[in-house]
Amino acid sequence: MEINNVIIKHYLKNVMFINGTAYAGKSTMVKMLAERYELIHCSENYDCIPKSIRTPDIFPNLCYFETMKDWQEFVNRPPDVYAKWLSDTSNEIAHFEVAYLMRIAENQRVIVDTNIPNNILQVIADYNQVAIMLSPLSMSVDKFFDRADQDKAFIKAQIMEAENPEETMKNFLAGITKYNQDIYKEFSDSGFFTLIREDTLTDTREETLEILAKHFGLID
Numbered sequence: 001m002e003i004n005n006v007i008i009k010h011y012l013k014n015v016m017f018i019n020g021t022a023y024a025g026k027s028t029m030v031k032m033l034a035e036r037y038e039l040i041h042c043s044e045n046y047d048c049i050p051k052s053i054r055t056p057d058i059f060p061n062l063c064y065f066e067t068m069k070d071w072q073e074f075v076n077r078p079p080d081v082y083a084k085w086l087s088d089t090s091n092e093i094a095h096f097e098v099a100y101l102m103r104i105a106e107n108q109r110v111i112v113d114t115n116i117p118n119n120i121l122q123v124i125a126d127y128n129q130v131a132i133m134l135s136p137l138s139m140s141v142d143k144f145f146d147r148a149d150q151d152k153a154f155i156k157a158q159i160m161e162a163e164n165p166e167e168t169m170k171n172f173l174a175g176i177t178k179y180n181q182d183i184y185k186e187f188s189d190s191g192f193f194t195l196i197r198e199d200t201l202t203d204t205r206e207e208t209l210e211i212l213a214k215h216f217g218l219i220d
Helices: 005-011 026-037 071-075 079-104 118-124 150-160 165-188 205-215
Strands: 015-020 040-042 110-113 130-134 193-196
Touching: 005 079, 005 118, 015 026, 015 118, 026 040, 026 110, 026 205, 071 150, 071 165, 079 110, 079 118, 079 165, 130 165, 150 165, 193 205
Parallel strands: 015 110, 015 130, 040 110, 130 193
Antiparallel strands: none
């Protein structure tokens, strides 16, 4: 059974989506908007995937970590393979995310830091429900390992354990670059309301918050 997008769109009418690239301020804005306007806050990694139905035969990309040979396989995949896996994983997660949001958002306003692909957002949400936030393309690569993130620290440790750590790091970052080049173009061409973070030094959080609040119709 497939659910018509008109029905999905109806049940998601109270949801505001922020998508975009890393280091654009998405997580910060979702958190601030949720607190300021009393919205239900769904961060990027909220738990919406029941493990009991996440099986490799149906969701091979989500289950990759359970089926891969080892972590050296993960960090040494060709850049195009890695980029495709990230994209395909977002498509698989979208099924769970949409179902979860339909369940919680019928009678309350929700804001979500999402990875739902543009082509899906275009048919399940109106223009004023979606905002795209973009950072300089190089930031997603140059700062990938800068954040205090346990998962990224673990990946970096696996790269350092490779037979040739320098080449493995170069290969892994090439995959990140490939994915971000592809996704940046998709975002730029999406037709959604877009904010580009050009000033990475000045604190523009309040200014950005007001712009997004107006776009989402939270203020006049």
